[in-house]
Amino acid sequence: MSQTPDPRHPRRRRTGGWLLAVGVLALFLSTFTVPEAIHLIARVSAGEAESLSGRGVVVTVVGAVTLLGGGALAIAGFNWRRSAGEGPSAEDRMLDEQYGDGPVLPFDPERFRRPGPGDPGAPE
Secondary structure, three states: OOOOOOOHHHHHHHHHHHHHHHHHHHHHHHHHHHHHHHHHHHHHHHOOOOOOOHHHHHHHHHHHHHHHHHHHHHHHHHHHHHHHOOOOOHHHHHHHHHHOOOOOOOOOHHHHOOOOOOOOOOOO
């Protein structure tokens, strides 16, 4: 029953971790760029400025890219890292060989059930 763990799992976990870290850093960067972009766009919309300056365009684009891209990278990295799972440890393999895959004690939910109002022997 012992299986060798898939060698791609540690690499997949590392890659997912890097994606998650880059996504979180991009989201952190977006906390600085998105408010400034909103402020600059609001000034243009209110008529206080003629049009977006070069800085306004750059900040708006960078804010949108870091917010959307960072969120997508963080979600993808988290899911990729989680889907890799952990391989069975030596102790898990030893216990599987010793006891098998079935439950040690079968679960009986009726054992924990109290008698209800309609059951025989129920307190009144």
